[in-house]
Amino acid sequence: MDLYSGGFGVEGQWNHLGNVVTAAGTTTTKGGVVRLFKGWNSIEKRANEGSFTADLIRNLSFHYNESDNFNPPASIVTDFFNKVLPPGSGTGKDYGFGRRAFQEQAGAAHELV
Numbered sequence: 001m002d003l004y005s006g007g008f009g010v011e012g013q014w015n016h017l018g019n020v021v022t023a024a025g026t027t028t029t030k031g032g033v034v035r036l037f038k039g040w041n042s043i044e045k046r047a048n049e050g051s052f053t054a055d056l057i058r059n060l061s062f063h064y065n066e067s068d069n070f071n072p073p074a075s076i077v078t079d080f081f082n083k084v085l086p087p088g089s090g091t092g093k094d095y096g097f098g099r100r101a102f103q104e105q106a107g108a109a110h111e112l113v
Helices: 041-048 052-058
Strands: 028-034 061-070 089-101 106-112
Touching: 041 052
Parallel strands: none
Antiparallel strands: 028 061, 061 089, 089 106
């Protein structure tokens, strides 16, 4: 008996592998980076004159992110007893700041938990 005819599943034969398993969810991501002191004339002038402190201040950034991830698996995943496992999911919030120095040649990011 053919399961497919002309590239389409034959009616009544499509579920030969068992019950249909669906995976559904949402993916939400928000994020932002703010460089508060970028473009301030007094800080830019001092940084361009070679002030290390002014260079750090102009390249100081603050970041924030939220995430609610849903990542459906590429195939059905089962445990040892052939029970279908749910797809992985997670939530998270990230806060932090970053800094760059030496005309943006070196940098670091710091996460605040």
